[in-house]
Structure formats: C-alpha cells, structure tokens
Amino acid sequence: MPEGSTEELHSSPPCESQVTEPAGLLAPRSSRTMVTGGGGYLGYNLGCALVSSGVAVVLFDLHKPKWEIPHGADFFKGDVRDYEAVFKACEGVDCVFHVAACGMSGLEQLQKKDQIESINVGGTKIIIDVCKQRNIPRLIYTSTVNVVFGGNPIEEGDEETVPYFPLEKQFNHYSRTKAIADQMVLAANGTLLKGGDKLHTCVLRPPGIYGPEEQRHLPRVAINIQRRLFNFKFGNHKVQMNWVHIGNLVQAHLLAAEALTSEKGYVASGQAYYIHDGENVIFSEWIVPLFEKLGYRKPWIHIPVLLAHIAATVMEYLHLILKPVFSFTPFLTRNEVWNVTVTHTFRIDKARNQLGYKPKKFSFADSVDHYLKTRPTCQEDHTFLKMVFVFGILLSLIILSFF
C-alpha cells in the first residue's frame, strides 16, 4: 500500500476481545478522530473502543495492526514525521490521540538517538502543527511515568509535586524524548488554531501496560523465563510499582477526550494525569502467575542490583558491538533494571476527580492465560542468546572484582 493512503479493510466485528469493556463508556463528542500509533497495542484498542462508541477513526501508523481493522476505522499508512501525510490523514478530524512512539523497550530502546528523537519529539511537533492548521481543537498525548522517573524512588507521586526528571540525567532516549514531547503538548494548550479557536491539550502518563494480546512485555518476559534467564532475582522484595490494564487505559483516553470539551468545562485543558489500575504492586509477587502458569520455578538465585545493572550495561554494549553481524534483544536493559528495582508509585486521585476515571479490577493471571492460549507453538533455538547472557554475567563478575 502506498505511503499516505487510507485503506478500509475487513468489516469484521470490532475487537471486543481485546478490551473487556471498552465500548459504550461514552461517546467522545467527535465525528472523526485520529489515533497515531493506531497499528500498535494501545492505539488499536483505543480505535476499537472509539468505533464501538460510534466515532469514526483513522488509525495512523507505519505498520498495519496485526489484528483485523474494525468496521468504522480506516487504516492510514504514514509516518508522524511526515507533515503532508499527517495533514492528509487529519481531514475531517476533530480530535487527535497521539499514541505513536519509538524506543520504549527491549531492542527499540537501543535505537539511534536521532531516530527516537525525530519520532517522539519531531513527530509530536508535527501533530501539534497539523492540529493548528486543521483547526483540530483536542489533542490527547499518551506520555509515560518515565517523564518523572529515572531511577529515583517515588512514593505516591502526584502531578503537582513530582517534577520532570532532569533531561540531562535521563540515560535513555525514550524517557528523555517522551518528557520533551509531554512538555510540548502541555505548552501547546491554549494556542490559537488557524480558524481562531483554541487548542485544548492534555497528557496521560501510564506505567507498564498489560492485557490480552499485549506484545511488548509479557511475551518477552515469558520467552526469557523459558530460556531460564530469569532464574535470577535482584533488588529489594518490597519494591512497588503500578501497572495499567489496557481496558483501564482506553477508558482514561476516552474520558480525557470528553474532558477537553466545553460540556465538561475544558477541565482537562493543559493537565497531566497519572493513569493506572489504582493499586501498588510488588513486582516480584505480581509476576508470579507467569512463572507458575508456564510451569517454571520462581527466580531463586539472588544477585545484587549492581550486578544486574552491570549485566544490562554489558548486554547493551554487546548488542551495539555485535549489531553489524548479529542482532539480538538484550533480555534486560538498564532502564528495565531500574523499573523493577526502584519503587515508583503514583496517585491517580486527579484523574478520578477531574476525569471521572474509575479503574476496573483486572487480573494479570487472565492475561497470562490468554497468552498461553494464543502464543506461537514453534520456539527458536536460543543457544546463542544463552551464550551471550553467560558471557555478560562473566564479564560483569570480572568488572565487579575490580571494585
């Protein structure tokens, strides 16, 4: 399909199976919306919920979703860095959900700085510019808790008291560029549209996303458990964090779109919201169903956090060195080590009070069951990866012996 063209695919029933209760929550006062990153997990599920609410959707993405496109949605193949493509896709649109991002986890996190920056920052600038030119009055940006978390402990942080993590100290490009984009979107609130009205913007900051069909975290962790790379546990057992189920995150996006309307007094204009399931979890306990249902023993070899950090560093460098001849996904990155070894929890009172956000209760175990039912049966040979891992641990031990 040519770049910048729309394609309405199958007219199969929309994707209720992806999100337990997405539709009919509310119909955002919109006739046509655009979801960037509409081929990805959140973007696609959000698109499904919107069409179920009777709102037409353009799913804008570099890649087609792996799931069937629901009736009422158009897929537009395009790049958020391409002004003309974004402008064309936004014809008739009155609300944009800017979900597309690059560099989030695993291999992607190690992509070149320029690539990540051009998508996360450059792409966001283009989205804002097109909203102005196309007189689109509502823009909802999917940010991340990483804009304030960079390895610093945060307990029950809220939107008013926790500052952005200093950009110069963010050691991964994803978090740094998401923080820049988050600030750009908030700064764009209230700017004049070409037709004279105002642009209303808000940002949602979720932690890790889980749910049925999630592709980014669960399958990767599961594969590494099967490779027995997660026999190791590190860090304090009391480390807490939040997670968000896809159904709750979709709900929050729909509510945010509502809260940028005059009917809701533009309550969300210029606001940021933390969004999660409404509970703090201990990571080592939360992940247990995955080990149990896969039939593997829980991690039992305790290693110091520093060693895990060094191993992740070594993995990242090995990845860079070997990239020209062999590309592998490090089983952990430094950023991911911080994520599971440093407490970072947030309050969601602001979203509850201003947006009317009411997270539903979901179970991670159900997502694991779904994964086990749908995972591909054929497994690759991981001998080389195991070698790389063992090499990483050995190298880390050698480095550690110098301390």
Ligand SMILES: NC(=O)c1ccc[n+]([C@@H]2O[C@H](COP(=O)([O-])OP(=O)(O)OC[C@H]3O[C@@H](n4cnc5c(N)ncnc54)[C@H](O)[C@@H]3O)[C@@H](O)[C@H]2O)c1
């Ligand atoms: N997955 C998580 O755990 C998590 C946690 C916090 C925040 N977020 C945020 O949520 C959003 C969605 O995450 P997801 O899990 O659905 O990710 P995903 O990778 O499934 O979806 C992202 C989509 O963006 C698309 N994309 C990337 N570059 C693009 C470009 N230049 N032009 C057009 N499309 C492009 C990708 O093709 C992909 O389909 C992201 O903004 C991410 O930063 C995700």
